[in-house]
Amino acid sequence: MDHSAIADRRQLRRKLTFWRVVAILIALAVILAAVAWRWPDAGAGDHIARVEISGIIQDDKDLLERLDRIAKNDRAKALVVTISSPGGTTYGGEVIFKALRKVAEKKPVVSDVRTLAASAGYMIATAGDTIIAGESSITGSIGVLFQYPQLKDLMDKVGVSLEEIKSAPLKAEPSPFHPASEEAKTMIRAMVMDSYDWFVDLVAERRKLPRAEVLRLADGSIFTGRQALAAKLVDTLGGPEAIRAYLAERKVSADLPVIDYAPAGRSGFPFLGSGALDFVRSLLGMPLDLQPTIEKLGGQKLFLDGLVSVWQVDHD
Secondary structure, eight states: OOOOHHHHHHHHHHHHHHHHHHHHHHHHHHHHHHHHHOOOOOOSSSEEEEEEEEEEEEOHHHHHHHHHHHHHHHTTTEEEEEEEEEEHHHHHHHHHHHHHHHHHHOOEEEEEEEEEEEHHHHHTTTSSSSSEEOOEEEEEEOOOOOOOOOOOOHHHHHTTOOOOOOSSTTTOSSSSSSSSOHHHHHHHHHHHHHHHHHHHHHHHHTTTHHHHHHHHHHHEEEHHHHHHHHHHHHEESSSSHHHHHHHTTEEEEETOOOOEEOOOOSSSTTOOOOHHHHHHHHTTTTTOOOHHHHHTTTOOOOOOOSSSEEEOOOOO
């Protein structure tokens, strides 16, 4: 083999080695970025953890995992929960409330009410050791409801009927295919009022208010932050400065950085959002997870199963 061929081969090896090293470094950078994004507390020193709860509240396993991680992380000296939600399922609010109280057993928890924290959103806010709201924030709407569609008139118009055979009169009631009987309405009303009583008792306990006073406030009414402060539903009006001031009272240093514990992307990679993942899946012929997609298109109000604690504005 002549010297020219040997030189060419050595040059090719150097190029291959260079690009292999570059590829390894890029892979490591991607892995480190993914770890830092998925676990923002990894390797972090003392800090204040922050989670955001927004949109319709449901049984959110990812959020519960993040709250559990914050509770167990001794470097997280406090938790700030920013809430911008009209509410959601009563059960979803219940499990998040209990998870926040577990965090509060180990470190201060501040509920930061933003534009809206109503119904189950307010339920979650009561889990904080203190509730801080803006003067024009909307909160309250303490209550529970159960909604179901009624399609009988439409079915009559199109000439469609539904026959059913069931084991007992209250099985699968109320039904969208015929008006609810008085017995069915009584059953649902009892279930709603039982959850309502639980909600009222929770607010009375957490806000240290007489139950009779909470019942007066728990007629579904919403309140501005100023009104809520007067009614003792929140503790302070303000923003970041008020949060820092409260944490200083709890011996949490004002110099600590705030680390956001963000939700994991459905793809598992920080560079692909859920919309991008659905698009890729459709191109590859993979099945789509249709419920989250439809919920986004429908304002997240289509798939609220069970009892609901939510404040809704009707749109014409």
